[in-house]
Amino acid sequence: MPDSATSTFRSGLLFGLTAYGLWGAMPLYLRTVKAASAWELLAHRILWSMLLLLLCVTLLRRWRDVGHNLRHRKVLALLALSTVCIGCNWFLFIYGVAHQQIVQTSLGYFITPLVNLLFGMLMFGERLRSMQWLAVALAVVGVLVMAVMGGQWPVLALGLAGSFGMYGMLRKAAPVDGLVGMTIETMLLGPAAAGLLFYLGLQGELLFGQQGPRMDALLAFSGVMTTVPLLCFVAAARRLPLSVLGFLQYLSPSVQFLQAVFLFGEPFSSMQLASFSFIWTGLVIFSIDLIRQHRAPVVMEFD
Numbered sequence: 001m002p003d004s005a006t007s008t009f010r011s012g013l014l015f016g017l018t019a020y021g022l023w024g025a026m027p028l029y030l031r032t033v034k035a036a037s038a039w040e041l042l043a044h045r046i047l048w049s050m051l052l053l054l055l056c057v058t059l060l061r062r063w064r065d066v067g068h069n070l071r072h073r074k075v076l077a078l079l080a081l082s083t084v085c086i087g088c089n090w091f092l093f094i095y096g097v098a099h100q101q102i103v104q105t106s107l108g109y110f111i112t113p114l115v116n117l118l119f120g121m122l123m124f125g126e127r128l129r130s131m132q133w134l135a136v137a138l139a140v141v142g143v144l145v146m147a148v149m150g151g152q153w154p155v156l157a158l159g160l161a162g163s164f165g166m167y168g169m170l171r172k173a174a175p176v177d178g179l180v181g182m183t184i185e186t187m188l189l190g191p192a193a194a195g196l197l198f199y200l201g202l203q204g205e206l207l208f209g210q211q212g213p214r215m216d217a218l219l220a221f222s223g224v225m226t227t228v229p230l231l232c233f234v235a236a237a238r239r240l241p242l243s244v245l246g247f248l249q250y251l252s253p254s255v256q257f258l259q260a261v262f263l264f265g266e267p268f269s270s271m272q273l274a275s276f277s278f279i280w281t282g283l284v285i286f287s288i289d290l291i292r293q294h295r296a297p298v299v300m301e302f303d
Helices: 003-024 026-032 038-059 063-070 073-098 102-124 130-150 155-173 178-202 213-220 222-239 242-248 251-263 270-293
Strands: none
Touching: 003 026, 003 222, 003 242, 003 251, 026 073, 026 222, 026 251, 038 063, 038 073, 038 178, 038 213, 038 222, 063 073, 063 178, 073 102, 073 155, 073 178, 102 130, 102 155, 102 251, 102 270, 130 270, 178 222, 213 222, 222 242
């Protein structure tokens, strides 16, 4: 590999590890602000992310792109739908951490790549190869094991995977890059988030401004925890082969899973082990198929 390609790969790997590492550490951050309600945390995450993204757009002089897409009805409609999906995904994740269900949140992100395969087939006419069908089938069996043996569907995990899968599908259909798209999404969510904080303040349920500057700073840091990994992910996607990026995506749910079981002491039963085993096997098969498909060392480029 030439020196320039090696440097690009290494920087891409660093960006990727940073993105998925921060996403994996999100439960640790949310535990530091657990005194706030899930609704307040969601509002803070939206508003502070919006401010950081607006700053990035200003520094990178991307306002023309933002304005162009705001005037494009089809793009704006797709981003409005994706906004609903990412808002639901953020709330479900915050709710899961707040209610000590991080094992389920990690399960949701483990099965998300396989949900993406199904959405690609159903919505974009993509054809699944035999190995991919097997991976999806094993994930379905894993979910059914949890539903039958555990007596309930993993609703939280399915909600996270479904909302993020839908988000990815809509963003794929919208011809807009990550920074501009995310900026518009947070702008669309911003008024609702501000209204929610105002309502919580009227009800006396707002934590911000009540427990000192340290807590206020931690709540504001939600913008960094949302925006920085997103920008790092975009940078990694430009530099890494799809096969490497595909492996890195399992880092965040793996870190979350380990935190849940060994740090936070969430129960992990034999039934859950059986369910996860099917899903992990499916992911191994999916990864092997991904490597075989993208064996050539191609550096990805995005417009």
